[in-house]
Amino acid sequence: xxxxxxxxxxxxxxxxxxxxxxxxxxxxxxxxxxxxxxxxxxxxxxxxxxxxxxxxxxxxxxxxxxxxxxxxxxxxxxxxxxxxxxxxxxxxxxxxxxxxxxxxxxxxxxxxxxxxxxxxxxxxxxxxxxxxxxxxxxxxxxxxxxxxxxxxxxxxxxxxxxxxxxxxxxxxxxxxxxxxxxxxxxxxxxxxxxxxxxxxxxxxxxxxxxxxxxxxxxxxxxxxxxxxxxxxxxxxxxxxxxxxxxxxxxxxxxxxxxxxxxxxxxxxxxxxxxxxxxxxxxxxxxxxxxxxxxxxxxxxxxxxxxxxxxxxxxxxxx
Amino acid sequence: xxxxxxxxxxxxxxxxxxxxxxxxxxxxxxxxxxxxxxxxxxxxxxxxxxxxxxxxxxxxxxxxxxxxxxxxxxxxxxxxxxxxxxxxxxxxxxxxxxxxxxxxxxxxxxxxxxxxxxxxxxxxxxxxxxxxxxxxxxxxxxxxxxxxxxxxxxxxxxxxxxxxxxxxxxxxxxxxxxxxxxxxxxxxxxxxxxxxxxxxxxxxxxxxxxxxxxxxxxxxxxxxxxxxxxxxxxxxxxxxxxxxxxxxxxxxxxxxxxxxxxxxxxxxxxxxxxxxxxxxxxxxxxxxxxxxxxxxxxxxxxxxxxxxxxxxxxxxxx
Numbered sequence: 147x148x149x150x151x152x153x154x155x156x157x158x159x160x161x162x163x164x165x166x167x168x169x170x171x172x173x174x175x176x177x178x179x180x181x182x183x184x185x186x187x188x189x190x191x192x193x194x195x196x197x198x199x200x201x202x203x204x205x206x207x208x209x210x211x212x213x214x215x216x217x218x219x220x221x222x223x224x225x226x227x228x229x230x231x232x233x234x235x236x237x238x239x240x241x242x243x244x245x246x247x248x249x250x251x252x253x254x255x256x257x258x259x260x261x262x263x264x265x266x267x268x269x270x271x272x273x274x275x276x277x278x279x280x281x282x283x284x285x286x287x288x289x290x291x292x293x294x295x296x297x298x299x300x301x302x303x304x305x306x307x308x309x310x311x312x313x314x315x316x317x318x319x320x321x322x323x324x325x326x327x328x329x330x331x332x333x334x335x336x337x338x339x340x341x342x343x344x345x346x347x348x349x350x351x352x353x354x355x356x357x358x359x360x361x362x363x364x365x366x367x368x369x370x371x372x373x374x375x376x377x378x379x380x381x382x383x384x385x386x387x388x389x390x391x392x393x394x395x396x397x398x399x400x401x402x403x404x405x406x407x408x409x410x411x412x413x414x415x416x417x418x419x420x421x422x423x424x425x426x427x428x429x430x431x432x433x434x435x436x437x438x439x440x441x442x443x444x445x446x447x448x449x450x451x452x453x454x455x456x457x458x459x460x461x462x463x464x
Numbered sequence: 465x466x467x468x469x470x471x472x473x474x475x476x477x478x479x480x481x482x483x484x485x486x487x488x489x490x491x492x493x494x495x496x497x498x499x500x501x502x503x504x505x506x507x508x509x510x511x512x513x514x515x516x517x518x519x520x521x522x523x524x525x526x527x528x529x530x531x532x533x534x535x536x537x538x539x540x541x542x543x544x545x546x547x548x549x550x551x552x553x554x555x556x557x558x559x560x561x562x563x564x565x566x567x568x569x570x571x572x573x574x575x576x577x578x579x580x581x582x583x584x585x586x587x588x589x590x591x592x593x594x595x596x597x598x599x600x601x602x603x604x605x606x607x608x609x610x611x612x613x614x615x616x617x618x619x620x621x622x623x624x625x626x627x628x629x630x631x632x633x634x635x636x637x638x639x640x641x642x643x644x645x646x647x648x649x650x651x652x653x654x655x656x657x658x659x660x661x662x663x664x665x666x667x668x669x670x671x672x673x674x675x676x677x678x679x680x681x682x683x684x685x686x687x688x689x690x691x692x693x694x695x696x697x698x699x700x701x702x703x704x705x706x707x708x709x710x711x712x713x714x715x716x717x718x719x720x721x722x723x724x725x726x727x728x729x730x731x732x733x734x735x736x737x738x739x740x741x742x743x744x745x746x747x748x749x750x751x752x753x754x755x756x757x758x759x760x761x762x763x764x765x766x767x768x769x770x771x772x773x774x775x776x777x778x779x780x781x782x
Contacts, residue, residue, distance in 0.1 A: 423473065
């Protein structure tokens with residue numbers, strides 16, 4: 147999904163992929179095939195480009211540190227990535243150090259979780275930051291997850307607080323590129339009656355994230371373009387939404403390996419749905435794509451996105 | 465520019481290109497290299513795909529007719545393409561037959577040209593049609609052309625008439641895919657005082673067109689996605705604009721072969737500009753890319769797009 151942004155910006159993108167079956171290897175010309183966990187493979191690949199960025203959590207931070215010591219530009223840096231790869235220790239200790247509330251940290255205090263939020267930001271090497279509106283993730287058993295941007299009814303002060311937390315983490319950890327901060331909106335029972343809520347950090351990801359796929363159709367600058375701009379030290383783009391509401395729903399693979407018929411139905415039924423398929427082999431339960439709908443009316447946008455995703459996934463009877 | 469749409473829709477795109485230096489061959493994996501004017505090359509290439517579509521006016525209609533006779537699905541059809549390739553005879557005769565006013569046809573009647581318009585439509589094999597708002601093309605000596613969508617101040621009745629002309633031509637000629645109809649808004653001196661204007665057809669193109677590049681950032685469905693949907697007989701997408709105004713300006717190559725510095729300036733100066741570079745070698749006067757700006761205020765949108773394009777092109781002193 148980063149490739150279209152690279153093409154438009156005139157940036158040459160090379161990809162290291164495990165096999166030709168991976169989506170990126172199917173889309174980007176001349177993929178280099180190899181195991182990204184193998185330090186020698188990684189070192190040879192790094193020689194082909196000016197900047198190395200990592201989209202796979204399996205890449206060894208130690209191997210990236212060695213490359214960086216040898217002069218390879220790695221963004222985000224291995225030092226920043228270490229916080230993601232070892233969240234139980236380093237990240238939580240560091241986040242606690244600079245005062246964010248971290249999930250688990252306050253365990254036993256009887257805090258009630260309200261909903262899942264995601265604060266998506268980008269940071270460039272020079273420290274420029276950009277933030278998309280805080281989104282909500284809705285998990286739906288037996289069907290695709292939903293991301294709504296902006297999070298409906300979120301208190302503006304709390305949205306500002308979540309964005310501030312994400313930008314602060316990006317700065318403190320020296321993140322370059324997209325940082326997704328997964329948060330919970332929580333209420334303390336002692337303050338529940340007056341509706342006071344706060345946010346706690348659940349997890350971090352230092353790359354374009356599921357919670358930001360809505361930005362491809364719904365924001366002036368997508369998370370993929372922004373990640374490229376940031377890691378290449380280009381000025382960041384405008385993260386503002388193009389429409390009041392954007393909703394993205396995962397499309398799950400169904401029992402019919404050929405999506406073609408349901409895909410035709412969805413296109414005919416709603417010409418405004420943006421369908422994104424990942425070119426993966428279809429199997430039940432796998433996320434094989436997503437749909438995004440943008441518009442003025444939240445209920446309408448949600449219903450359209452849900453119908454399209456569920457229809458392709460076979461959840462709605464054909 | 466069609467490739468990102470193909471990737472999102474899960475469509476495999478193969479390209480026949482003259483050399484690896486062509487933009488499409490740089491972007492799409494495994495390009496087939498060969499001369500598209502050579503019937504044997506074209507026949508071999510056609511075997512690789514389910515549908516063949518043509519983006520190069522040099523392809524021989526006779527060669528395409530032979531392929532079609534051999535069972536290759538060619539969209540738009542060679543019969544339709546013939547009207548474009550021989551506009552002086554077949555097109556003008558046929559358009560005259562079904563009553564459109566055609567430029568040249570009324571030469572000598574003292575009609576005054578007001579401005580250039582472009583009516584962009586798409587048509588699927590089943591006859592479904594979709595139309596983007598009529599755009600205006602502004603030619604500026606010594607710098608990049610500008611396309612404004614929708615055409616400012618265009619009488620709604622005249623816009624509807626231009627769209628109707630384009631959809632009618634698409635239907636009458638059996639066009640499948642995107643059809644761009646270049647028109648002139650004209651006034652007859654005898655009716656000039658009362659402001660009565662009409663449109664005459666100047667030219668046709670049966671493929672995604674320069675006048676439709678604004679749709680990539682400015683419409684729910686871009687001309688590239690729509691062309692793919694149409695030629696593959698998928699239901700057409702929503703052509704509505706995402707913003708009140710979209711302006712696209714050509715970026716011309718300048719004396720500095722490295723665009724990098726001016727490109728940085730433009731990104732830093734205006735984070736909302738969408739920059740599209742074509743990956744061509746930069747030489748003075750060549751169109752090497754375009755910029756698009758979308759927004760609420762026409763004067764602001766035009767000024768921003770113009771500044772960005774002129775700065776990259778070196779028209780504004782650095």
